[in-house]
Amino acid sequence: MTETAVRDALRAQRIEVPSWAYGNSGTRFKVFSQPGVPRTPEEKIADAAQVHAFTGVAPIVSLHIPWDRVDDFAKLGSYAAEQGVRIGTINTNVFQDDDYRLGSVTNPDPRIRRKALGHLLECVDIMDATGSADLKLWFSDGTNYPGQDDIRARQDRLAEALAATYERLGDDQRMLLEYKLFEPAFYMTDVPDWGTAYAHCLKLGEKAQVVIDTGHHAPGTNIEFIVAFLLREGKLGAFDFNSRFYADDDLMVGAADPFQLFRIMYEIVRADALRPDSGVNFMLDQCHNIEPKIPAQIRSVMNVQEATAKALLVDAEALAAAQTAGDVLGANGVLMDAYDTDVRPLLREVRADLGLDPEPMAAYARSGYAQRIAAERVGGQQAGWGA
Amino acid sequence: MTETAVRDALRAQRIEVPSWAYGNSGTRFKVFSQPGVPRTPEEKIADAAQVHAFTGVAPIVSLHIPWDRVDDFAKLGSYAAEQGVRIGTINTNVFQDDDYRLGSVTNPDPRIRRKALGHLLECVDIMDATGSADLKLWFSDGTNYPGQDDIRARQDRLAEALAATYERLGDDQRMLLEYKLFEPAFYMTDVPDWGTAYAHCLKLGEKAQVVIDTGHHAPGTNIEFIVAFLLREGKLGAFDFNSRFYADDDLMVGAADPFQLFRIMYEIVRADALRPDSGVNFMLDQCHNIEPKIPAQIRSVMNVQEATAKALLVDAEALAAAQTAGDVLGANGVLMDAYDTDVRPLLREVRADLGLDPEPMAAYARSGYAQRIAAERVGGQQAGWGA
Amino acid sequence: MTETAVRDALRAQRIEVPSWAYGNSGTRFKVFSQPGVPRTPEEKIADAAQVHAFTGVAPIVSLHIPWDRVDDFAKLGSYAAEQGVRIGTINTNVFQDDDYRLGSVTNPDPRIRRKALGHLLECVDIMDATGSADLKLWFSDGTNYPGQDDIRARQDRLAEALAATYERLGDDQRMLLEYKLFEPAFYMTDVPDWGTAYAHCLKLGEKAQVVIDTGHHAPGTNIEFIVAFLLREGKLGAFDFNSRFYADDDLMVGAADPFQLFRIMYEIVRADALRPDSGVNFMLDQCHNIEPKIPAQIRSVMNVQEATAKALLVDAEALAAAQTAGDVLGANGVLMDAYDTDVRPLLREVRADLGLDPEPMAAYARSGYAQRIAAERVGGQQAGWGA
């Protein structure tokens, strides 16, 4: 790839940020509140817009319903546009009502299943209002004890709800199905792995695609294999980016294993799926429990950019030659040459090309935004997972 | 072991229950409330007393400070006695104050370290008031990102706080140090494994002992090895029993891997550490997120009893003979013979000997206690991790 | 299920044993040889026949090519019949030739891919000769280093080889595709999980089915979920039974986690897939590195029988009622009641019904077979993985 092509690709890259990253989050042990945390969807969007303002590649904000429910979504969209961003994926939430103690769409109780499905369909209504193209489905459904419920019957119920939701999608709308190994269910999760999500999506049709959350796998899982496999099948719809050392830690993407993130982005580049129109949505999904949220999002975007830049720098021709020759160390060496490169100077230039400060973290710190929101956002209820 | 000795051991067995198991608990995603959940330390003790009333082997209740702080601990002790139980271990909590965002006793800020130490010392005061023999220390301290703090400096701070607390202990008081691999810290935990806890306890002295929480290990860890090793070293102070499939799931002990629980109890029996005066404290530490709490505690006590009964039934002589002979399948077979035995009839007899209903779950269900507390405990603030 | 139905099911159960379990095996550190180990396919079959003679449910022997290649497979089949058993699945081996250093069917070198495919096709020829219905495919193919080869190109090559083999199958022949997370490949494996195997089998057609080797998963994987899911999809072709604490330990099935084996067998029973004509093949695939091989196989068969008996004893009606009612502890209790039952007396009766000694281990030990083969099998080359 020519250097121009690399820069073009980096300038065109799009990373979606989640509205909930700017609210409070934590563990079951404690949610630490932070000064200046948003209290409304508008304030979340304003914060998200800061991330785009300083990075230039994050102009899309995902919403989470009901956390971001407003009376007038068109108005929220206009507000977003004023801030320089737009509304992206609609994320459903069927895990925070007392009714969902034993599951939502897979609950043994048909009344609760209907309620959950109603929420999913409502979210498609919201998509119509916001012009969102993607509906993200993550189900916390599962069981905590062997025998608690019937594994197979729950699949039947899941399939039914997915089909009903799929049916409701408009022509330009997609359904993105996320899998997760465990948490909050601790024995069995109804969509635990990519195979399950893939099998359901395959039956539903082309508008159903799989979401890879990089923190939702068993230890030792080779995530870039899944990326490559789903791309080959035309079934990779989106990423939820974050990083983890142990479970679903939801740390900043690239913080735990930057080499893994590079390998993932390499598979994206190799399959020409970086293009904004590739059908793959690159979203952050993280919890900034102890660090300030806007800087953490900026840093995360930068981490994705660095991994991408390195992936773009892989000498594809040399790599293919070494691979074909069975030159194990040579092929590995080509990949590592790109990874070992310091791409920060290149990214500083890309930012300058975009008319941005080459150092987003420092520029944001200097902007005084953090101090301003801390001073202004007094009173009210800080946003968090429960609100 | 003669059948009489087995029954004697089972009747004499003591399992400690935690006050917080009767309050609400959950995951970061949702805490589901349940009807009848206690609102005060007294109501928690009353519920714990039910577990003892139906099992006969759970007469001790652990407190958690500040969740169970009362003005008059002597009075709380009298209340417990009236309910037929007594107050046991005092569990400290230095993880739920906003000050502890970056740690408690290992926090880089000396003011916060002093505050955390103050809490530990206050808990020894409470032990004096309750007559508790054991102080349980679990630190959520750690870091989420590489570089966030200095690993070694944090050990220095930890050692200092431990020494100051140890100093404060009375002659008949012990300090029990718990380790945990991760959560809520996601990169590095200051006491992540038994080796760390052991090394600190060794330096502190005889009154410092290690706690094994069965859910706090990396995947694949052989917990019974740690049990055997610490018993050999005279450094096993207590268990926090629960079970897990993935992380620190805090499911009912014995629910995820009953064979593992049996192997653990076998090492206890083999080292003659089941006796109530052995210095090993057997406590439950669980979260009943979706199941009713009192029955879940009863079931957990029963699971420990069943594993213990099987462990007591191991034919020690035959086992030793097969081991000495290098008879791999024979020795494994001796152990499995005990495990494969259905010990429920034996335990029904043990309960009858104690004047109890042989079927604790059914007896509790028939008692109407659940309905009574659901009806009576209206209003007020249900107890939970945050209160 | 009536007691008669339970016994009928246990008598009708069929477990396939692998010829290679009777040869030497070990780890990369050491293969310990044992006296009496077979030197020829015939001697392996003779040993396998002992397992059937003492258990009555293991009349089928899998072959492994080239380890069990003979000039006249019809004659080998007759020999098996004389021993009271028959030849079952044909297992392919494309991992032990120097050519396969960088893979077999996914090798970057087309010459080696052709060679590997030739072996697969030859194995179908052998199936024609033996009358085997199932071709088992396990590929050790993968890479050790990132960049070593192209993940996606290897999938293309894999798909091509699978299609060519599928094409060659006769009307009553099936292709069983096994997946494995890692080993011997240490970075990426070409068929690492059930999703990959499932996706390929789906495209190939009805005669392609997935094999679940119980030791081939990442830590924490819920295997019974995969069983239930594949049965619902009609895509579960076979098991390779064994057990593990860490990696692919290949210990005796049921030895590491008997509760897990029970949960797996429960899903089988629940889907009515225990029947010999269900299309699910239950095979042992184990390495008896330090224990004597024939007794270890007998014990393994017994372990599967015990798990099956417990699964058959689950009170389906009570379970469904508790599940429908959302009674978490009740439903779990129904499952545990079956698991906690001592089914050894029942299995002794089933054996007596079959005209067998109720205690297979003791009966085999008394038979003198072990002493006889140790005395007779002197000289020659003991069978092992390399031969």
Next chain:
Amino acid sequence: MTETAVRDALRAQRIEVPSWAYGNSGTRFKVFSQPGVPRTPEEKIADAAQVHAFTGVAPIVSLHIPWDRVDDFAKLGSYAAEQGVRIGTINTNVFQDDDYRLGSVTNPDPRIRRKALGHLLECVDIMDATGSADLKLWFSDGTNYPGQDDIRARQDRLAEALAATYERLGDDQRMLLEYKLFEPAFYMTDVPDWGTAYAHCLKLGEKAQVVIDTGHHAPGTNIEFIVAFLLREGKLGAFDFNSRFYADDDLMVGAADPFQLFRIMYEIVRADALRPDSGVNFMLDQCHNIEPKIPAQIRSVMNVQEATAKALLVDAEALAAAQTAGDVLGANGVLMDAYDTDVRPLLREVRADLGLDPEPMAAYARSGYAQRIAAERVGGQQAGWGA
């Protein structure tokens, strides 16, 4: 640290290479032989000397007994000196004799324990002859099945053998005890974790130190924590460097997770333990199953150098300031700044300073050594784990 100090440290760094890395190795599935593989200890040393010749920091070769047993170790030492290297650590092997099927120093059979101890003592004799300072002890001892042997009794036997060996050490000799979670033992390993090794070493005395093999941990273990902890305790004696994605994969160090290697080296630098006289021995212990061995060793040395260079570049003052201030992102950012730096130019300069070619891989490839040994080493028995 000044740039001069960084270069000085890099020039002074010492990495020990293992004689067995140049022999054949593999998995239980297959050992692929390679052309030119050494047949004698001398040839292994000659190959190891190549690694030093091209990197300048690897002048020490570990021996493995009995694989490297010779009649005259003084002569072998002289041969090494002629090649430009010297003999380092003596590695014991008590896992490859049929007698060790059920263990060596922990075997239930006292005769076998004596034999194993005899080997350990013989290795100290060899140390006397070679002038080696370190005796490396790794025991494959453990059990495959629960009940197979008594966990605690095996600890007693282990302690006895360690004490007898310790007793035999000369004043300037050390004993390095390695731990490993599993393999080849699959249920319980007698020295499974650092805590066990540490506890034994503590009792033995100052000459007993712990070895960290980077591939010997449970998934999710924070290895740099162990490094920091043992350094604080003065008990870290040596590393066995390699890398892994799954189990003990024994890939090239830094190949699987270069960021982890950097974090480990940062703890080394932070504790001033990089100095050759720090008492910490940095050794490679790897298996080059599919890649050529000498280049793989050179690449591994380079990987350690790169991680070290980055660790040396960490701005210690800025890091401490951010840590003290509780600036999570700032502190992490300081660490990442060093990690993100491309240190290959710096290392090229360090090599030039040493009079070496700045590109060791290319220089070795050009040297023709690989072709020469492939041509010359014809006939004889290639070295491997079994010889």
